[in-house]
Every structure is written in C-alpha cells, then in structure tokens.
Amino acid sequence: MPLTGPLIRRVHWPLMERFKQNRTRVYINDLREAQNLSIEKLRARQSAKLGQLLEHAVHHVPAYTEFAEEWHASGGSEEPSRFLQRLPQLEKSRFRQEADRYVTIGANPAELIANRTGGSTGEPTRFYLDRPTVERYEAARWLGLSWYGIRIGDPSVMIWGSPIELNRQDARRYQLKERWLKNRLMIPAYDLDQSRIDDHVRTIRRFRPVYLYGYASALALLAEIMLQTGRKLGVPLKAVVSTAETLHDHQRKLIAEAFKAPVVNEYGARDGGIIAYQCPASGMHAFSENCYLEVVDPVTGVQLPDGKTGVLLVTDLYNRVMPRLRYQLGDMLALSPKTCTCGMGYPVLQEIDGRVDDMFVSLNGSFVHGHFINHIIRNMESFRTFQLVQHEPWRLTLRLVKDPEHFRADDEEKVLQGIRSALGDVRVQVEYVEHISPTASGKTRYAIRECPLTVSP
Numbered sequence: 001m002p003l004t005g006p007l008i009r010r011v012h013w014p015l016m017e018r019f020k021q022n023r024t025r026v027y028i029n030d031l032r033e034a035q036n037l038s039i040e041k042l043r044a045r046q047s048a049k050l051g052q053l054l055e056h057a058v059h060h061v062p063a064y065t066e067f068a069e070e071w072h073a074s075g076g077s078e079e080p081s082r083f084l085q086r087l088p089q090l091e092k093s094r095f096r097q098e099a100d101r102y103v104t105i106g107a108n109p110a111e112l113i114a115n116r117t118g119g120s121t122g123e124p125t126r127f128y129l130d131r132p133t134v135e136r137y138e139a140a141r142w143l144g145l146s147w148y149g150i151r152i153g154d155p156s157v158m159i160w161g162s163p164i165e166l167n168r169q170d171a172r173r174y175q176l177k178e179r180w181l182k183n184r185l186m187i188p189a190y191d192l193d194q195s196r197i198d199d200h201v202r203t204i205r206r207f208r209p210v211y212l213y214g215y216a217s218a219l220a221l222l223a224e225i226m227l228q229t230g231r232k233l234g235v236p237l238k239a240v241v242s243t244a245e246t247l248h249d250h251q252r253k254l255i256a257e258a259f260k261a262p263v264v265n266e267y268g269a270r271d272g273g274i275i276a277y278q279c280p281a282s283g284m285h286a287f288s289e290n291c292y293l294e295v296v297d298p299v300t301g302v303q304l305p306d307g308k309t310g311v312l313l314v315t316d317l318y319n320r321v322m323p324r325l326r327y328q329l330g331d332m333l334a335l336s337p338k339t340c341t342c343g344m345g346y347p348v349l350q351e352i353d354g355r356v357d358d359m360f361v362s363l364n365g366s367f368v369h370g371h372f373i374n375h376i377i378r379n380m381e382s383f384r385t386f387q388l389v390q391h392e393p394w395r396l397t398l399r400l401v402k403d404p405e406h407f408r409a410d411d412e413e414k415v416l417q418g419i420r421s422a423l424g425d426v427r428v429q430v431e432y433v434e435h436i437s438p439t440a441s442g443k444t445r446y447a448i449r450e451c452p453l454t455v456s457p
C-alpha cells in the first residue's frame with residue numbers, strides 16, 4: 001500500500017512523539033552523528049557512560065551494592081572498563097534465580113517494561129527494560145536499515161515465528177497493528193513448504209515490500225524452495241535482513257541468489273538489544289553508544305584480546321531499571337582489531353561464531369564450533385540438510401535429510417570420518433529423517449550440545 005509509508009512517517013510517528021514522548025527519532029539522529037566520530041572519541045564517550053552506569057548500579061541495585069566501597073576507593077581514577085572486570089560475569093541461570101536483586105531500588109513500577117526471551121534454547125529469561133532503552137534498540141535497528149536506504153514506515157515482509165500464544169481476537173488486532181502502524185506483513189516460519197510456496201510468493205509480490213526480515217534459516221529455506229522450483233519474486237528489494245540466528249555462508253549465498261538483493265546480518269537478542277549491524281562494506285558494526293562488549297575465555301573467564309574468539313559479555317549502557325552488567329548472552333565471537341573500509345567509527349565484530357550451546361566439546365577437551373559439520377556436509381550433494389546433537393562428549397546423534405537424486409551411500413561414512421577427526425573416536429547414531437523440525441519459536445538448529453562445556457583437567 002503506497003500510502004501507508006508516508007502516513008506512518010508523517011502522521012503516526014509525530015503523534016507518538018507528541019503524545020507518548022517517544023524519542024526514537026532523536027536517538028536515531030544521535031546514533032547517526034556518532035557514526036562519524038573517531039574510534040578514540042567513541043571510546044571516550046562509551047567510557048563516560050559506563051562510569052555513570054557503574055555509579056548508578058553500586059548505589060541503587062542490590063546485586064551490585066557490595067562493590068560501592070571499592071568503587072569509591074578507586075575514586076574515579078580507574079578506567080570504568082577496568083573496574084567492570086572486577087565484577088562477576090552474569091550467567092543467565094544466576095540472573096533468573098536472583099532477578100529481583102537486579103531491579104533498581106525505588107524503580108517506578110509504571111516505568112518497567114516486562115520482556116522475556118523466547119526460550120527456544122532453554123528456559124525463558126524474564127527481565128525489565130525502561131522505555132528509553134527500548135527506543136534506543138529500535139533506533140539502532142533503524143540506523144542499520146538506513147545504511148541500505150530503508151526508511152521508517154517502508155513496507156517489509158517478516159518471516160517469523162507466529163504469535164501463537166494470542167487468541168483469535170488478539171491475533172487479529174496484532175495483524176492490523178503490524179499492517180497499518182508498521183507496514184509489515186508476517187509469514188509464519190513454520191508454514192514454509194513447497195505446497196504453499198505459490199501463495200507466499202503471490203502474497204509478497206502483492207505487498208511489494210522494500211525489504212524482507214527474518215530468521216536466517218527461514219529466509220534460507222524460502223530462498224531454497226524458490227530456487228528449486230524456479231520461482232522469482234519480481235520485486236526489487238533494498239535488503240534481506242537476517243536476524244536471531246547465526247547466518248551461515250551457504251545460507252547467505254542462497255538468499256542472495258534467490259532475492260537478488262544485499263543480505264544484511266542484524267545481530268541482536270531479546271535480552272541484549274540490537275548489538276550490531278552489517279554495513280554495505282560488510283563490517284559488523286557494534287553500537288558502542290548503546291552497549292559495552294567484552295569477550296572472555298569460556299573456561300577461565302579472562303578477557304581476551306581483539307581477534308580472539310570467546311564468550312561475549314554485554315553491558316547495556318542505558319537501562320536504569322534493571323542493569324545487567326557483564327551479561328553472558330550465550331554467543332561466541334571475536335572483536336576485530338581492524339576498522340571498516342566504510343569509514344564509520346563504530347567498532348567491528350570480527351565474526352559471530354554462534355551460540356555457546358552450538359559449540360561441541362571434543363574428547364580431548366577442546367571446543368569445536370558447530371559449523372564444522374556444516375563445512376563437511378555442504379560440500380556433498382547427498383544431503384539436503386542435517387542436525388548434529390551431542391548428548392555426551394562421546395555420544396551423538398546425526399540426523400540427515402537425503403537428496404534422493406544425488407545420494408551416494410559412501411557419503412555417510414565420509415561425514416562420520418569428519419566428525420571423528422574433529423571430536424575424537426565418538427559414537428554417532430545416524431538417523432535418516434524427512435525434515436529437521438524447527439523449534440517452537442521457528443528457529444532451526446543444526447548443532448545442539450546437551451552436555452556441559454567442561455574440560456577435564
């Protein structure tokens with residue numbers, strides 16, 4: 001609907017600003033101005049914000065008040081980022097158990113915005129945000145989209161898990177709000193298969209989106225079905241934005257080929273906000289104005305230098321109602337020591353390796369990224385897709401979906417050899433299945449570890 005975009009930009013947003021004091025557009029401008037600053041300047045601003053956050057946390061947040069004395073003793077002479085390292089890492093399990101201790105004393109209940117993770121990879125985590133924080137996350141997303149010429153109110157199609165928990169009336173209201181206030185059409189990720197493909201392509205074509213947005217696996221599946229069946233979208237897209245899951249190279253290729261548009265990686269999480277966005281020069285820029293990132297060794301917890309992969313800790317610089325300092329989001333990645341060729345000052349993430357839960361542990365105790373299995377299987381035509389589950393370090397299940405036209409019996413043995421060369425002499429039960437089911441939230445996981453990531457000394 002060509003009118004909806006301008007209406008949203010010229011009427012809906014100004015109304016939200018006037019009557020709801022929504023400041024998202026102000027924050028977008030702040031972030032846009034900051035992107036042109038030098039790395040040193042950005043670092044100084046980040047450090048000042050971190051200092052203010054620590055000052056708040058040690059005085060008003062029960063989980064951190066025990067550090068007040070040390071904070072005062074340091075008398076502001078210590079870099080806030082160094083002081084932060086004295087604080088423990090915050091694991092999700094601990095946060096869930098003691099969540100109340102992270103709420104700011106005297107926080108106005110009317111200002112608490114409740115949120116929770118989907119729980120696709122474990123128990124849901126419940127937490128509170130304040131409105132400025134939510135709006136700053138939104139602003140970060142709009143800034144990232146603006147690098148591709150996408151504006152507020154532009155039509156998009158979202159390939160997503162459906163809001164299944166809503167009753168019919170709420171679902172209708174939700175769809176109307178999506179359609180008229182966000183100019184967004186939803187296609188449920190669990191509903192993608194060959195028999196529905198024509199309906200989906202027709203729906204997307206009629207809506208004429210400027211961009212697509214969705215889970216990496218769902219976008220890749222849609223792309224794959226379109227390529228296999230020779231379907232074309234016929235709608236020029238400014239970008240296809242992948243989010244919520246690691247975007248693998250083979251998925252990126254499929255998506256780019258099917259939709260003939262730049263494939264953009266958005267890195268964020270419900271409980272971490274919009275952390276980074278890929279720029280047109282391919283750099284994953286972290287929004288250092290909104291968050292402070294650290295990468296630590298998964299076993300010792302010691303901070304790692306740029307360029308080394310480890311466990312990501314996120315400290316949100318703004319949320320004052322429930323600060324989570326050094327929060328373990330569950331991802332493995334490396335910060336890059338390099339700057340991006342696009343000229344923006346925002347620091348760059350070198351690579352996002354995926355979930356800590358997707359890391360396998362080998363029999364000799366080393367960690368192996370879940371994608372190793374990707375590299376093995378993607379070079380074979382025998383299998384359409386797969387899933388590897390590590391139940392115990394020595395016991396795994398490999399699920400394979402055959403491509404009947406190209407299947408070669410000896411490829412199974414090659415996959416097993418590859419797994420054993422990475423993980424040691426493990427036992428692998430092979431199951432041939434029709435498809436790999438996504439989890440309830442619509443995400444599909446290729447690599448799952450069910451045992452702890454512990455190393456024998």
Ligand SMILES: [Zn+2]
Binds near residue numbers: 279340
């Ligand atoms: Zn860049």
